[in-house]
Amino acid sequence: MLHKTILGMFVLLLAVSLAFAQELPKPGPEHERRIKELVGTWDAVMDMGGQKSKCTATYKSICDGMWIASEFEGELEGAKFHGHGLDGYDLHKKKYVGVWVDSWTSSPMHMAGNYDPNTKLLVMTGESVGSDGTPQKFKNTTETKDEDHFTFKMYMVQADGTEQLAFTIEYTRRR
Numbered sequence: 001m002l003h004k005t006i007l008g009m010f011v012l013l014l015a016v017s018l019a020f021a022q023e024l025p026k027p028g029p030e031h032e033r034r035i036k037e038l039v040g041t042w043d044a045v046m047d048m049g050g051q052k053s054k055c056t057a058t059y060k061s062i063c064d065g066m067w068i069a070s071e072f073e074g075e076l077e078g079a080k081f082h083g084h085g086l087d088g089y090d091l092h093k094k095k096y097v098g099v100w101v102d103s104w105t106s107s108p109m110h111m112a113g114n115y116d117p118n119t120k121l122l123v124m125t126g127e128s129v130g131s132d133g134t135p136q137k138f139k140n141t142t143e144t145k146d147e148d149h150f151t152f153k154m155y156m157v158q159a160d161g162t163e164q165l166a167f168t169i170e171y172t173r174r175r
Contacts, residue, residue: 027065030089033115034096034122035061035068037147041174046076048167055081057171072102079104096122105131111140120144125157139163148173 027035038059046053055074062069070085083102090097093112100109105128113124122142130136137157144150150171155163 025066025091028089028091030096030115031065033117034087034089035065037144038068038070042171043174044072044074044169044171046074046167046169048076051077053077055169096124098124105129109138111138113140138166148175 039061040059042057042059044055044057046055053074053076055072055076057070057072059068059070061067067086067088070083070087072081072083072085074081081103083100085098085100087096087098089095090112095112096115097112098110100111107129109126109128111124111126113122115122120143122140122144124140124142125138126140127135127137139155139157141153141155142150143153152169152171154166154168156166157163
């Protein structure tokens, strides 16, 4: 019995060492573009239907540069708002991916999309659950203006495919 236990442990250790012998994924140019350029603290102005609110966003590179974690806070429509994002680049899907959670909903938003280096525009689409419990499709655009400014827009996608602008956020890097 001891022989089988020792043999089993050896096989397990061999399997683990072979798994670690494979090269782990490393951040590529896609990670550099969307992660390294965002790291830091940003002052933000959110415009929701003409009502403007000052907010703050902090982006931090995590997991050896594979992901970026964001924290967003402010006051919207007279209520405190707090949100967190996790974004990265899926090397297998060849798409930018993200998840967003915040203090105004209990359902996470999942999104995926592509970046066009010519227009400096990242377009991501996804689905979540609206405040009434029904599925809601959305589209986000992030336009990089320069290293210290970018614009984020959120569109709600209607059943007929039309898009309605929900809000815009103008970001300026804090120095």
